[in-house]
Amino acid sequence: MDYRRAMRRTPLALALALSAGCAHPSAPGAAPPPAATEAPQTEFPPLLDIDDPAREPDVVFWPTPPSVVDKLLAELRVTKDDLVYDLGSGDGRIVIAAAKQYGARGVGFEIDAKLVEESRQKAREAGVEHLVTFERKDIFTLDLTPATVITLYILPGMIERMLPQLERVRPGTRIVSHNFPMRGVEPDRVVNADEPGRAHSLLFWTAPLKVPARRGAPPR
Numbered sequence: 317m318d319y320r321r322a323m324r325r326t327p328l329a330l331a332l333a334l335s336a337g338c339a340h341p342s343a344p345g346a347a348p349p350p351a352a353t354e355a356p357q358t359e360f361p362p363l364l365d366i367d368d369p370a371r372e373p374d375v376v377f378w379p380t381p382p383s384v385v386d387k388l389l390a391e392l393r394v395t396k397d398d399l400v401y402d403l404g405s406g407d408g409r410i411v412i413a414a415a416k417q418y419g420a421r422g423v424g425f426e427i428d429a430k431l432v433e434e435s436r437q438k439a440r441e442a443g444v445e446h447l448v449t450f451e452r453k454d455i456f457t458l459d460l461t462p463a464t465v466i467t468l469y470i471l472p473g474m475i476e477r478m479l480p481q482l483e484r485v486r487p488g489t490r491i492v493s494h495n496f497p498m499r500g501v502e503p504d505r506v507v508n509a510d511e512p513g514r515a516h517s518l519l520f521w522t523a524p525l526k527v528p529a530r531r532g533a534p535p536r
């Protein structure tokens with residue numbers, strides 16, 4: 317099925333829920349940072365301060381249903397030799413399932429400290445804490461080159477912002493996005509993972525990505 321059609325069938329509620337709080341603090345139109353009152357500002361303050369309690373996730377936690385997780389991992393042909401990175405890992409379900417079902421190693425990167433704790437607890441309960449780790453990290457700061465599999469369930473604007481990181485992954489790395497496209501980069505294939513009453517599609521790429529040259533960018 318054409319993923320654009322699948323996208324149109326994605327319930328509006330899901331899109332709205334995922335979009336809540338998705339404005340990046342540094343994005344145009346986002347509220348300006350509060351004026352400095354005490355210490356003088358450095359000339360180039362860090363864009364993102366993960367320890368800033370006001371730092372909101374760029375998208376809310378909306379879990380991938382278990383049947384879709386299973387299909388995603390099966391379609392990716394995950395094995396014990398894989399290192400799975402889930403970018404915005406929520407409660408850790410994707411890397412935990414990859415470890416439990418296929419013996420894969422995994423790292424979940426998540427900005428919400430409570431979800432990181434919950435994921436670690438769930439990994440212990442599943443008996444896979446020797447295979448998976450969870451780190452409280454901002455996904456826009458990551459080096460993705462160690463991964464052999466990358467899973468995404470984040471908004472199109474976030475995927476677009478990650479393109480420079482995704483372009484640098486090792487050749488052969490498999491990438492999947494649940495429901496959302498990578499603007500300008502056609503997937504190699506799209507798989508339907510509908511559940512009764514809810515549309516899901518899985519979009520797959522294999523690195524290197526065929527990213528169109530950006531206007532004004534130096535040749536790659």
Ligand SMILES: C[S@@+](CC[C@H](N)C(=O)[O-])C[C@H]1O[C@@H](n2cnc3c(N)ncnc32)[C@H](O)[C@@H]1O
Pocket residue numbers: 334372373374375376377378379380402403404405406407408409410425426427428431453454455456468469470494
């Ligand atoms: C839609 S949920 C997907 C959760 C999980 N990957 C799944 O498929 O079940 C997106 C997750 O990304 C996290 N998130 C949002 N912005 C983030 C950022 N900049 N860095 C790391 N995690 C982020 C949210 O807290 C949320 O848990």
